[in-house]
Amino acid sequence: MKARDIMTSSVVVLDRNQMVRDALKVVAAHRLHDLPVVDDAGRVVGMLSTFDLLRQALPSYIVSGDLKDVSFAPDLSTTYQRLEEMGEKPVSDVMTTDFERVSPETSVLEAATLLFRRGHRAHNAAVVDGDGRILGVIGIWDILKQMDSLREIPYGGAAK
């Protein structure tokens, strides 16, 4: 099986100039972990992932692993401050440009392996044509729902 056979083509995309606050409303409505970000020509330029947003909200010395245990610390107001600041930024400022992109001809096995290698950091890979334009996404869910009775559940459909 190829990516094109199981990918979700009716994909929700974000505009790179959109504010993060608005983009997150889209994320919330569809209950998605990450969404492709496109430019005016429809080319995928990044991925907005909730994991990346969490990473950016945390103090950098926690992200770097220097401070592993914070059980002794009270809540830090700087975290909320960073969240507020993040909301006002354009999506292109906080999206990750290091994301998985596959061609429609990529095998499902390879796509699944790429996503697995990313760990919990990415749930979806962008399926793009030769010019980098978005054709769809292939996510962990697209692979899991190859179980017989699940195939008809739409992308982001859990919200309904």
Added chain:
Amino acid sequence: MTGTAALVVATGIFIATYIAIMTEKVNRAVIALLGAAIMIFAGIQSQADAFKGIDLNTIFLLVGMMVIVAITQKSGVFQFLAIWSAKKVGGRPWPILVVLAVVTAVLSALLDNVTTVLLVAPVTMLIADALKVSAYPFLFAQIFACNIGGTATLVGDPPNILIGSAAGLSFMDFVIHLAPVTVVIFLATLLPLYLIWGRKMKVAEEDRERIMEFREGDAISDRVLLWKSMAVLAGVIAGFTMAHSLHLEPAIIALTGAVVLLWWSGKDFHHTFGEVEWVTIFFFVGLFMLVHGLEKAGLLNILAGQLADLTRGNLFLAGMVIMWGSAVFSALVDNIPFVATMIPIIKGMGPSFGGDEAIRPLWWALALGACLGGNGSIIGASANLIVAGFAERAGQPIRFLPFMLLAFPLMLFSIAIASLYWWLRYA
């Protein structure tokens, strides 16, 4: 190979190795071992000779202490002490800077400098964040505290381990001769820091309250391990203080402490030994062999003679040249190879000054210069580099020049105090 040819070849190999170490392109342990091997291939010394140069007391003292630290730090005691002391002073910023520096200095005096800053710096950053103040003054003070504290004892800083082992100086010798002046230097260093930063530090009442909300007890991840490590550490330090009268060397005390703690704590042997800084250990091994080759070729004797001639047998002059020279040198390059090279030179000066007893003050001059000199720049000591690396990852990088602009004069200030002390006590 003997005579002038050996002298020239050995010096060439040594200088090339030294430069390669300074450029930091290749791991320093690899370079030192390679240099030592070339020295043997070139026929400067045999393998047996090279191995004789390895001071096993230094090597095993380092390994023993590293194992003890690797286990102890898992208890969370470093973080506990940092938070506990910050709360003791009511969460006010300047007093926090001072107590965190005191904690850093004391831990560095008894344990490894690098581990101390590696564990205290992140907590410092968290505290600074909670207070909404810049972490830079705190980290700056910790770098100084770490190197000053390390100067105080035999096990505080690698140069002291080298000197103590080579010159047969005991743990108590270091405490008696160096600890008093390091306390003075520590306090004197705080004064300029207060004038520059301390008096301007202001925080809101609510942020101060937040520090009081820290729960230091939760930082202790393993209470049983904490008590076991503290017991072993106390035993090791007691052992160090008594070693001389028991005719024991510090290495066996540290190694015994390490294996007792390994067994008692039930920590995995392979994993714990994996945390020993083998790069440092093999760097020492390589340096020892390298310096021994240089000694064998006769260069260090010549340098010792010249240094003795230059100072005309005047102890004061010799002490000052060694202390200030070591300080400036150690600020810019790694002080470990420098001290390893200086040791045979100072030993060689013994006859001109009237024996081993007579040159004892020169060892203190070397220790003070080399250890305190490490404060002179961000690359002056390994602990500085660790803090710089951490600050960089935390998004508040410490720049080379701005750091040096304050650190170098402050380091010279500490050397001036050390010189005064040395002159009053020994010259």
